[in-house]
Amino acid sequence: MRTITLIGAIKEALAEEMRRDEDVFLVGQDVRGGIFPHTKGLIEEFGEERILDTPISESGMYGTAMGAAQEGMRPIVDFMFGGFSYVTFSECSVSTGQYHFLHGSQRSLPVVMTAGVGTGQRLANDHAMSIHGTFAHHPGIKVAMPSTPYDAKGLFKAAIRDNNPVMIPWHMGIMMLKGEVPEEDYMVPLGVADVKRQGSDVTVLANSVQLQNALKVADKLDGEISVEIIDPRSFVPFDMETLLTSLEKTNRLVVVDEDWESGGFASTISARVMEQGFDLLDAPVTRVCMPNMPVPGGYMEEYVAPNPDKIEAAIRNVCA
Amino acid sequence: MSLTKEQKLTLFTNLVRADLYDKMMYRRMMQGKLIGFYHPIEGGVAPGVGACTFLNKDDNLNPHHRGHGMAHMISKGIDVRTFLAEHTGKETGCCKGRSAFHFSYPDHKVYQMSGFIGHNFAPCVGWGYAAKRRAQGQVVMNCSGDGSYGQGRAHEAMLMAQNWKLPIIFFCENNGMSIFSTAKEMHPTENISSLAQGFGMPAVVVDGQDVFAVAEVALAAIADARKGKGPVFIECKTERFTEHDIGTPDLAGWEDRTPAQHEDMRKREPVNLATERVLADKTLTQARIDAIREAALKEIEEVEAFADASEIARPSEEELLANVFAP
Numbered sequence: 344m345r346t347i348t349l350i351g352a353i354k355e356a357l358a359e360e361m362r363r364d365e366d367v368f369l370v371g372q373d374v375r376g377g378i379f380p381h382t383k384g385l386i387e388e389f390g391e392e393r394i395l396d397t398p399i400s401e402s403g404m405y406g407t408a409m410g411a412a413q414e415g416m417r418p419i420v421d422f423m424f425g426g427f428s429y430v431t432f433s434e435c436s437v438s439t440g441q442y443h444f445l446h447g448s449q450r451s452l453p454v455v456m457t458a459g460v461g462t463g464q465r466l467a468n469d470h471a472m473s474i475h476g477t478f479a480h481h482p483g484i485k486v487a488m489p490s491t492p493y494d495a496k497g498l499f500k501a502a503i504r505d506n507n508p509v510m511i512p513w514h515m516g517i518m519m520l521k522g523e524v525p526e527e528d529y530m531v532p533l534g535v536a537d538v539k540r541q542g543s544d545v546t547v548l549a550n551s552v553q554l555q556n557a558l559k560v561a562d563k564l565d566g567e568i569s570v571e572i573i574d575p576r577s578f579v580p581f582d583m584e585t586l587l588t589s590l591e592k593t594n595r596l597v598v599v600d601e602d603w604e605s606g607g608f609a610s611t612i613s614a615r616v617m618e619q620g621f622d623l624l625d626a627p628v629t630r631v632c633m634p635n636m637p638v639p640g641g642y643m644e645e646y647v648a649p650n651p652d653k654i655e656a657a658i659r660n661v662c663a
Numbered sequence: 664m665s666l667t668k669e670q671k672l673t674l675f676t677n678l679v680r681a682d683l684y685d686k687m688m689y690r691r692m693m694q695g696k697l698i699g700f701y702h703p704i705e706g707g708v709a710p711g712v713g714a715c716t717f718l719n720k721d722d723n724l725n726p727h728h729r730g731h732g733m734a735h736m737i738s739k740g741i742d743v744r745t746f747l748a749e750h751t752g753k754e755t756g757c758c759k760g761r762s763a764f765h766f767s768y769p770d771h772k773v774y775q776m777s778g779f780i781g782h783n784f785a786p787c788v789g790w791g792y793a794a795k796r797r798a799q800g801q802v803v804m805n806c807s808g809d810g811s812y813g814q815g816r817a818h819e820a821m822l823m824a825q826n827w828k829l830p831i832i833f834f835c836e837n838n839g840m841s842i843f844s845t846a847k848e849m850h851p852t853e854n855i856s857s858l859a860q861g862f863g864m865p866a867v868v869v870d871g872q873d874v875f876a877v878a879e880v881a882l883a884a885i886a887d888a889r890k891g892k893g894p895v896f897i898e899c900k901t902e903r904f905t906e907h908d909i910g911t912p913d914l915a916g917w918e919d920r921t922p923a924q925h926e927d928m929r930k931r932e933p934v935n936l937a938t939e940r941v942l943a944d945k946t947l948t949q950a951r952i953d954a955i956r957e958a959a960l961k962e963i964e965e966v967e968a969f970a971d972a973s974e975i976a977r978p979s980e981e982e983l984l985a986n987v988f989a990p
Binding site: 392395397398400402403404405406407408409410411412413414415416418431433434437438441442443444445446447448449450451482483485506507 | 767769774784788790792793794819820
């Protein structure tokens with residue numbers, strides 16, 4: 344099978360869905376010129392009516408998508424960097440998440456939101472923060488994030504065809520990661536985790552760039568500790584069944600999440616495992632997250648971000 | 664554009680209805696028969712009626728929050744029995760009793776009442792974009808108050824609407840008050856519509872106590888927007904006779920509004936002004952006016968009876984959880 348990059352897989356998903364459905368369009372800032380590669384060149388095929396650049400007006404930009412979705416269209420809004428979504432957070436999270444439920448399930452709001460996120464570029468806090476935990480905290484929005492090019496194409500297609508708002512950021516640290524991606528149409532359903540590596544001693548739940556880091560650690564520990572790696576792929580809805588099934592075998596859990604330690608996705612999963620799978624555990628759940636400090640820029644970034652060394656230490660600790 | 668006799672009759676009828684709906688809501692709030700709060704529209708009832716009476720069903724509308732959108736919605740032809748049911752927590756409510764005052768009538772393109780003031784501005788760009796793409800003459804009547812123009816969102820929406828020449832009418836109902844704060848203090852120019860100049864958008868200021876003057880301006884703006892001439896700004900100078908919402912003090916700044924202030928603004932009560940006009944120009948007789956009022960009271964009685972006869976919505980937690988996401 345051919346191999347393409349993760350960002351190339353996202354672009355392929357966007358282009359295929361726009362060809363399939365006239366109501367799909369893209370709105371962002373400098374997406375026509377391709378500020379990130381996944382939008383570069385779309386303007387030539389789809390034109391200015393469907394590839395929209397807005398002023399630096401995040402509320403108006405998101406509102407273009409929100410209002411069009413209320414009108415029955417299927418917009419994709421690109422925030423460029425994840426932190427920029429917070430500029431219009433009351434619209435893109437609070438108002439969007441409540442729309443279907445609060446208004447009596449009359450209308451759904453099929454908006455797809457995306458953005459580059461994460462550490463690795465030494466850009467500091469507002470350009471390096473993760474946003475999936477924050478969006479998962481607020482009800483009514485599905486949240487997913489790809490770890491491989493294959494998942495990227497399939498998750499984006501599923502998100503665009505879903506009738507609900509979906510936030511699907513992608514991590515800049517694996518933007519150029521290559522992998523096998525079928526040329527045909529397929530979807531990776533939201534809410535289905537993937538066992539990326541089989542193992543028997545410990546389960547590592549990791550996503551995005553940290554999933555790739557966890558795979559490297561598992562290879563290194565091969566023959567010493569048998570590591571099972573689960574990729575949640577989506578945080579909302581979350582596939583608890585796959586995780587609990589894994590814990591029946593391994594009885595140990597490390598959650599790796601490139602987000603702050605306090606109030607994040609890892610905390611939620613740890614608590615749910617205590618509530619629903621306490622008897623399966625032979626050791627306390629261990630988390631590898633970021634300490635609660637703003638993400639520093641420059642060369643200090645490595646102090647806060649999870650990395651293979653921190654993941655290995657956590658695995659050894661929980662298996663000791 | 665001068666109004667026909669039939670148009671004047673429709674406007675007058677909607678004005679009377681809107682005013683009586685507001686009085687009903689006020690009474691029910693005082694009686695404890697309304698959930699949450701109520702923001703009366705007394706004194707400011709004409710702009711919404713003038714803006715919305717001649718909209719089509721497939722035109723988008725964001726109603727002003729004052730009067731909880733009733734003046735606007737009844738003028739657009741929406742049956743608001745389910746609105747009062749919603750506001751009383753009943754299962755027949757337009758949002759199944761889940762929303763308190765966050766009503767939604769998507770079939771009439773009234774998509775949302777937001778609890779965030781000024782949160783009409785962002786989605787209105789999307790409504791305008793959809794209208795332009797479909798090119799079927801649909802317009803967006805985007806109503807909100809002077810205070811909402813403090814939101815950066817308002818400026819973003821005006822900017823983008825003008826960039827893309829979207830069919831949006833920025834309809835500002837300037838009653839000079841946001842809760843206690845006055846527009847004089849919170850806005851640096853006399854007219855909110857001065858903002859439009861910065862975006863190269865045509866703007867007009869109209870006497871918001873005169874429903875016929877408002878309608879004339881609105882009709883012209885709607886016609887232009889339908890032709891693809893882009894956005895326009897209408898500012899109505901209106902009044903808020905009551906306190907912000909029932910139960911809060913009636914302050915300007917931190918001091919009570921004075922009896923003299925009240926006396927002065929109440930000289931131009933919109934229903935009285937319209938009544939004088941239709942009698943003077945012989946559009947209506949006093950007997951016909953009385954009949955319009957009786958019919959409105961009967962309509963409201965039926966709306967209340969519908970809401971009162973409905974059951975309180977008490978779905979199970981499981982049912983609610985199953986409705987967080989759409990299928």
